[in-house]
Amino acid sequence: MDPYALKTLNAERRARRAAILVTDLGDGRDRIVREGDHVAGDLGTAIARAFRTGNSGSVEAEGRTFFLNAHLPQPRLVVIGAVHISQALAPMAKIAGYPVEIIDPRTAFATPDRFPDVALHAEWPEDVLKRQPLDSYTALAAVTHDPKVDDFALKAALDANCFYVGALGSRKTHAKRVERLLALGASADQIARIHAPIGLDIGAASPGEIAVAVLAQAIHAFRSRGLDAKGAAA
Amino acid sequence: MENSIYLDEARDPLIIAEGWMKDGKDVAIATVVETWGSAPRPVGSHLVIDADGNFHGSVSGGCVEGAVVSEAIDVIDSGKARMLEFGVADETAWQVGLSCGGRIKVYVERLG
Numbered sequence: 001m002d003p004y005a006l007k008t009l010n011a012e013r014r015a016r017r018a019a020i021l022v023t024d025l026g027d028g029r030d031r032i033v034r035e036g037d038h039v040a041g042d043l044g045t046a047i048a049r050a051f052r053t054g055n056s057g058s059v060e061a062e063g064r065t066f067f068l069n070a071h072l073p074q075p076r077l078v079v080i081g082a083v084h085i086s087q088a089l090a091p092m093a094k095i096a097g098y099p100v101e102i103i104d105p106r107t108a109f110a111t112p113d114r115f116p117d118v119a120l121h122a123e124w125p126e127d128v129l130k131r132q133p134l135d136s137y138t139a140l141a142a143v144t145h146d147p148k149v150d151d152f153a154l155k156a157a158l159d160a161n162c163f164y165v166g167a168l169g170s171r172k173t174h175a176k177r178v179e180r181l182l183a184l185g186a187s188a189d190q191i192a193r194i195h196a197p198i199g200l201d202i203g204a205a206s207p208g209e210i211a212v213a214v215l216a217q218a219i220h221a222f223r224s225r226g227l228d229a230k231g232a233a234a
Numbered sequence: 235m236e237n238s239i240y241l242d243e244a245r246d247p248l249i250i251a252e253g254w255m256k257d258g259k260d261v262a263i264a265t266v267v268e269t270w271g272s273a274p275r276p277v278g279s280h281l282v283i284d285a286d287g288n289f290h291g292s293v294s295g296g297c298v299e300g301a302v303v304s305e306a307i308d309v310i311d312s313g314k315a316r317m318l319e320f321g322v323a324d325e326t327a328w329q330v331g332l333s334c335g336g337r338i339k340v341y342v343e344r345l346g
Binding site for chain 2: 001002003006007009010013014016023025028055056057058067069070073074076099
């Protein structure tokens with residue numbers, strides 16, 4: 001392995017950015033491909049698939065055998081709002097393989113008693129996200145119903161290109177939210193990425209069912225990354 | 235299942251390999267490139283080895299690491315990468331053995 005390739009790969013991994021180490025198993029030469037880099041032909045198709053699935057493996061292309069080692073950051077879910085839905089969503093997402101963090105400045109909601117075994121921040125999103133910025137391997141679900149808490153986080157999620165952005169509230173509530181986000185400087189294209197009303201349309205009624213709908217929508221967004229211009233229209 | 239969102243730097247084989255390189259050590263990197271049947275570690279898993287035989291990470295559940303380490307020391311000497319295969323169909327498998335019954339292919343290369 002080329003020492004420079006190893007250094008580059010580790011730097012990408014530390015920064016929570018996806019990278020693939022492409023090794024020619026014939027001559028041992030290797031290189032790093034970052035997400036979004038253009039690679040032509042069958043090799044490019046295999047690389048795109050590896051970025052989407054996270055699966056490593058060998059591929060035959062241009063008469064050679066390449067090994068693609070896909071290094072994807074651990075996808076995670078940040079939930080704004082320590083509400084009833086979040087109580088169901090946190091353990092479900094963890095089981096599905098998406099570590100969860102919950103942010104809610106309302107200390108009556110954000111109690112360890114209501115949220116055992118979850119990373120919980122009884123602080124404003126502005127403060128937490130300054131320390132732990134969002135990124136494209138993070139999903140954000142805003143479920144407080146309170147613009148004072150949700151709006152900043154939603155704008156930050158759009159700017160960080162989170163793979164999933166969902167916001168709880170009716171169409172009417174969302175129309176008002178769109179106006180506020182435009183005023184905050186979000187573009188119409190960015191705002192179109194928000195899933196609102198939140199969750200796949202499975203007729204969810206209870207907090208637990210809504211949590212299933214949100215988690216399924218986030219997983220769909222993750223697994224269809226790069227398949228269409230909008231990321232994941234569900 | 236516990237998934238950390240940040241790298242576990244103290245246990246991450248590729249981070250350790252980079253550290254060894256900075257310390258001026260000779261290093262080999264072994265990678266699982268193919269598996270059949272019930273292999274204990276997924277494709278892409280790493281074992282990193284220095285010239286003294288110190289190692290971190292894993293390419294199996296401990297079944298074949300010893301054999302990979304001794305091959306890796308040869309690879310560090312020669313500079314030539316090797317493709318190793320372990321499994322029930324293989325002669326050496328009976329000696330170093332994957333008790334799970336799977337087969338794995340491991341690519342061993344020198345760093346630099």
